Amino acid sequence: MSKTIILAEKPSQAKAYAEAFSVKKRDKIFIELNPCSTFPNGAVITWGIGHLVELKQPQEYKEEWGSWSLSSLPILPDRYEFKVAYGKSEQFNAVKKIFKNADIIINACDVDRNKFTIFYIGVKIHTYR
Numbered sequence: 001m002s003k004t005i006i007l008a009e010k011p012s013q014a015k016a017y018a019e020a021f022s023v024k025k026r027d028k029i030f031i032e033l034n035p036c037s038t039f040p041n042g043a044v045i046t047w048g049i050g051h052l053v054e055l056k057q058p059q060e061y062k063e064e065w066g067s068w069s070l071s072s073l074p075i076l077p078d079r080y081e082f083k084v085a086y087g088k089s090e091q092f093n094a095v096k097k098i099f100k101n102a103d104i105i106i107n108a109c110d111v112d113r114n115k116f117t118i119f120y121i122g123v124k125i126h127t128y129r
Contacts, residue, residue, distance in 0.1 A: 003044070003103045003104070004039055004044070004102070004103070004104045005045075005099060005104065006044070006045040006046070006105075006108045007046060007048070007095070007105060007106070008045055008047040008048075008108045008109065009108075009109040009110055011047050011049070013108070013109075014045045014046065014047040014108075017045055018031045021033045021034070029094035029095075030044050030046040030098060031045045031046075032044050032045075033045065045108070046098050049088060049091050050085070050088070051088075052085055052092045053085060053092065055080060055083075060083070061075075
């Protein structure tokens with residue numbers, strides 16, 4: 001039995017998607033859908049609250065990058081690293097837990113580049129930490 005997870009960009013978007021289906025359970029961090037022709041095994045809709053993950057700040061890579069100076073430019077880390085956005089740990093951990101049980105993850109974020117990044121990073125959550 002496959003577990004389908006739908007990632008919406010924000011709670012209001014998740015609620016709007018859920019209105020098109022029969023809801024089995026509403027929770028603080030997800031909405032569970034009853035089985036239907038679209039999702040024969042049901043589905044779970046969860047959401048971000050803006051960006052759950054963000055790039056580390058320059059000073060988090062090297063202390064000398066903490067204050068701006070012409071001599072420190074360009075600031076190019078060997079590898080870009082992410083961190084959980086301030087105040088978003090609870091939702092991050094909830095989405096991470098839900099994603100660990102996913103067989104299928106559906107991108108239900110808006111389609112512009114910024115929102116695709118929210119989804120892409122969301123999918124990578126289960127490998128983070």
